[in-house]
Amino acid sequence: MSGSIWLKDLAAYWxxxxxxxxxxxxxxxxxxxxxxxARLVYWRALLAACLVLPFLQPWRTPVESPAxxxxxxxxxAPAPHEPAPAAQGSSRWRIVGSPVVLLAAGTALxxxxxxxxxxxxxxxxxxxxxxAPELPGLAEALRxxxxxxxxxxxxxxPGPITFGLRRAVIxxxxxxxxxxxRLRETILCHELLHVRRRDWxxxxxxxxxxxxxxxxxxxxxxxxxxxxxxxxxxxxxVIGLTHxxxxxxxxxxxxxxxxxxxxxxxxxxxxxxxxxxxRVGQIWRDKHMxxxxxxxxxxxxxxxxxxxxxxAVWMFPLQAGAPEKVAFxxxxxxxxxxxxxxxxxxxxxxGTGEYPRRALEKRIEGDVIVDLTVDPQGLVSDAxxxxxxxxxxxxxxxxxxxxxxxxxxxxxxxxxxxxxxEEIMMKVDSRDVHVFQGREVEMRVKHEHAVAKxxxxxxxxxxxxxxxxxxxxxxxxSGTWELHERRDVRLPQKLTQIRAERIPDSVLGTLTSxxxxxxGDMVTEDMLKRAxxxxxxxxxxxxxxxxxxxxxxxxxxxxxx
Numbered sequence: 436m437s438g439s440i441w442l443k444d445l446a447a448y449w450x451x452x453x454x455x456x457x458x459x460x461x462x463x464x465x466x467x468x469x470x471x472x473a474r475l476v477y478w479r480a481l482l483a484a485c486l487v488l489p490f491l492q493p494w495r496t497p498v499e500s501p502a503x504x505x506x507x508x509x510x511x512a513p514a515p516h517e518p519a520p521a522a523q524g525s526s527r528w529r530i531v532g533s534p535v536v537l538l539a540a541g542t543a544l545x546x547x548x549x550x551x552x553x554x555x556x557x558x559x560x561x562x563x564x565x566x567a568p569e570l571p572g573l574a575e576a577l578r579x580x581x582x583x584x585x586x587x588x589x590x591x592x593p594g595p596i597t598f599g600l601r602r603a604v605i606x607x608x609x610x611x612x613x614x615x616x617r618l619r620e621t622i623l624c625h626e627l628l629h630v631r632r633r634d635w636x637x638x639x640x641x642x643x644x645x646x647x648x649x650x651x652x653x654x655x656x657x658x659x660x661x662x663x664x665x666x667x668x669x670x671x672x673v674i675g676l677t678h679x680x681x682x683x684x685x686x687x688x689x690x691x692x693x694x695x696x697x698x699x700x701x702x703x704x705x706x707x708x709x710x711x712x713x714r715v716g717q718i719w720r721d722k723h724m725x726x727x728x729x730x731x732x733x734x735x736x737x738x739x740x741x742x743x744x745x746x747a748v749w750m751f752p753l754q755a756g757a758p759e760k761v762a763f764x765x766x767x768x769x770x771x772x773x774x775x776x777x778x779x780x781x782x783x784x785x786g787t788g789e790y791p792r793r794a795l796e797k798r799i800e801g802d803v804i805v806d807l808t809v810d811p812q813g814l815v816s817d818a819x820x821x822x823x824x825x826x827x828x829x830x831x832x833x834x835x836x837x838x839x840x841x842x843x844x845x846x847x848x849x850x851x852x853x854x855x856x857e858e859i860m861m862k863v864d865s866r867d868v869h870v871f872q873g874r875e876v877e878m879r880v881k882h883e884h885a886v887a888k889x890x891x892x893x894x895x896x897x898x899x900x901x902x903x904x905x906x907x908x909x910x911x912x913s914g915t916w917e918l919h920e921r922r923d924v925r926l927p928q929k930l931t932q933i934r935a936e937r938i939p940d941s942v943l944g945t946l947t948s949x950x951x952x953x954x955g956d957m958v959t960e961d962m963l964k965r966a967x968x969x970x971x972x973x974x975x976x977x978x979x980x981x982x983x984x985x986x987x988x989x990x991x992x993x994x995x996x
Contacts, residue, residue: 440754442534447751449651452485454747455740456653462739466732469724471667471717473733478661484744485654486644492748494755538650545646552642552701556598563587563606570612572620579676580627588612594690595626598702603630610693621686624676628669629703637665638703663710667717680718687711772856773834776802778849781939783813783974784995785838790853794826800855803831807847813840813973827853839974841942927957931988937995938977946970946993950979958989966991 459481468474566573566586577583584603597605605626611619629635641658648654674683691711724732773787794800803823810816815838820828831851840847930952935943950966952958958981967979970993977995984990 444753445538447753448489450751451488451744451747452651452653454750455485455488455744456481456657458743459736459740460656462736466735468729468732470729471664471671473724473729475661475664475668477733477736478657478664481740482644482654482657482661484740485657488744488748489753492753494753541649542646545649546643549642549646549701556702559589559591559606560587560604562591563589566607566612570619571616573623576620576623576627580624580631582627582631584627584630594693594704595622596702596704597626597629598635600633600636603635605630608693611690614689617682618686618689621673621677621679621682622690625669625673625686626703628672632669634665634669635703638662639701642701659709662707663713666707666710666714670714670718674718684715684718687715772854773830774852774854776850776852778805778807778847779939780847781813781841781844781942783839783841783938783942784976786834787851788830788834790856791826791830794824794830794853795855797826798855799824799826800853801827803827803851803853805831805835805849805851807835807838807849809840809844809846811842813842813844815840821848823851824853827851841939841945842973926963926989927959928983928987928989930954930956930958930991931984931986932990933993934990935993935995938993943993946973946977949973950991952991958991963991 459477463474463477468477564587566588568574568586570586573586582603584597584599584605587604587606588609589606590609592606592608595605595607595611597603605623607622611622614622641661645655645658670683674680677683771787772790775782775787801824804821806819806821807815808817815836818832818835820832823831830853834851835849931954933943933947933950933952933954935946938946947953949969949972951969952962952966956962963979963981970977970979974995977993980992980994981989982992
């Protein structure tokens with residue numbers, strides 16, 4: 436996978452998580468889950484969904500279109516001033532590599548911090564002193580919680596911390612050891628419940644996720660919700676053991692008042708200051724949901740989140756890698772797949788657009804009738820489909836809304852005819868694939884035809900006062916060739932003819948009056964410039980060309996695209 440596709444996929448994944456977590460946060464407010472245990476399950480399931488989302492969705496494998504293959508074949512040789520391919524690759528790496536290096540550096544720093552934290556825990560454990568087993572409240576906490584751990588005390592920790600999986604360790608600061616027995620017993624019960632639940636391993640896993648996805652604020656917020664819910668679950672269990680809400684709140688406040696610094700170690704702390712307010716509020720909040728209502732809320736949240744996930748994947752799809760190469764051969768039939776059958780009078784500029792892919796796949800063709808509202812400047816201000824196949828209506832609307840008529844045309848009705856192109860056989864990884872993309876794959880043959888036609892026109896103009904040359908122009912997804920003049924005509928000269936190409940006769944009069952040129956005028960350079968500006972005010976895509984007529988006169992030609 437190339438660097439640019441990797442960055443695009445990362446951005447798409449980032450947006451998918453934003454949609455998913457944002458929807459979940461909104462649902463948590465609309466459908467509150469009264470139980471901390473239910474919230475913990477909810478947030479953990481959401482985090483797991485975010486992590487496995489790339490593996491559960493289909494990755495699009497872009498296929499190189501026949502048009503892109505043709506463009507590669509027909510691309511002109513690079514100009515001498517253009518950078519070499521190696522230089523272009525180096526520049527591309529500078530553009531793509533910088534974000535990659537930044538992301539990797541952030542992850543490396545977070546993982547380094549985590550490694551230092553483990554080293555700090557080991558050092559704390561070695562330097563801490565053993566806690567006296569006869570300490571009041573210790574035996575009662577062990578009995579009530581049903582868990583065991585190694586108890587240590589140290590002045591290097593701001594509050595009680597718990598870590599270790601097989602051999603759990605609880606380190607208490609001197610301020611907690613000096614507290615009255617009932618508060619100390621509450622704190623010990625809290626830490627022993629963390630040991631029994633093996634919460635330290637969850638803490639480490641969450642830190643690893645934070646290290647990898649450090650750049651995503653939604654993930655960081657989600658991990659914060661998980662930790663808050665976990666602490667609330669343990670607080671609820673402590674209240675069940677001590678039968679006192681007041682005692683639990685007093686213990687939290689006492690530890691918060693005695694904390695002087697933050698511990699930079701990957702351990703489960705008794706208190707995070709940012710969560711104190713919400714933990715105290717949950718303790719005093721006596722709100723319980725019935726089991727039936729809780730299941731209903733979880734089911735509703737799950738259904739909405741599934742829909743949100745599907746929408747996020749559809750809006751921001753992931754790509755599997757570079758496009759597969761396509762070899763194709765095609766025979767082109769006469770005519771365009773999409774044609775203006777009526778309503779093209781006074782039309783200055785407008786395309787017929789692409790044949791809808793869904794209609795091609797379903798082999799649908801037909802005529803679409805559209806009513807147009809044209810403003811005084813000739814721009815289409817509104818369009819309404821009167822009739823036509825549903826699969827073709829949107830393409831027809833998108834086409835006509837870009838049209839430009841002659842000023843004063845007024846409202847009109849247009850009929851666009853959609854005719855299926857011939858079936859095209861393509862080879863994709865040695866597999867025969869039938870597709871219907873007539874306009875794109877016809878480009879190669881049309882290109883050859885256009886070049887031959889323009890070459891013939893150039894030869895016919897040989898010997899006149901102006902010579903024409905071919906110039907390639909890139910327009911959207913196709914390459915076109917146009918004739919451009921070399922300015923060999925000496926001005927002023929007498930104007931002998933004004934004509935138009937691909938422009939309705941009814942519009943030519945308007946163009947002539949706007950240009951301010953009349954047959955018999957001695958045309959100067961300034962007059963031609965004013966004529967060009969006047970024509971472009973009508974339609975910016977029009978071009979004004981001039982050349983000698985062979986008899987010492989000047990001929991002006993207005994050309995539509």
